[in-house]
Amino acid sequence: MTGNALIHALVVGLAVGALGRLVLPGRPAAPVWLTLAVGVGAALLGTISARVAGLDVAGPSLLRLGVQAGFAGAAVVLAVATAGRAPRTAEGATTRWRTATDPTAPTDQEGKHP
Numbered sequence: 001m002t003g004n005a006l007i008h009a010l011v012v013g014l015a016v017g018a019l020g021r022l023v024l025p026g027r028p029a030a031p032v033w034l035t036l037a038v039g040v041g042a043a044l045l046g047t048i049s050a051r052v053a054g055l056d057v058a059g060p061s062l063l064r065l066g067v068q069a070g071f072a073g074a075a076v077v078l079a080v081a082t083a084g085r086a087p088r089t090a091e092g093a094t095t096r097w098r099t100a101t102d103p104t105a106p107t108d109q110e111g112k113h114p
Helices: 003-023 032-052 062-082 090-095
Strands: none
Touching: 003 032, 003 062, 032 062
16 A cells, blocks of 8 residues: 555545544444544555455545545444444343332332332
8 A cells, every 4th residue: 555545545534534423413422533543444444445456546546535435434334323332231121111019129218119
């Protein structure tokens, strides 16, 4: 990989990581550094994939840019969509739905169900 291709991948990755952070709706749980790092890594992977596919990565190319941006965009969307989602445990899932008639439901100091 040439120096130009590496610099282009870094720029594309940082740009897509920052834009992905702004474009995706809601309050993402992924930190900014994570989206930028994932964008850069995926853009580098896009450059390597383009080179393996036989695309000339030495000169500027819109096709290479599209491959880099596509890889980076998909990776940033996956990173932001899956960040902060802890798997639910069986206990955590049932705790919210206990009723007062449930003998395992918590009680107050007097033994009454709230």
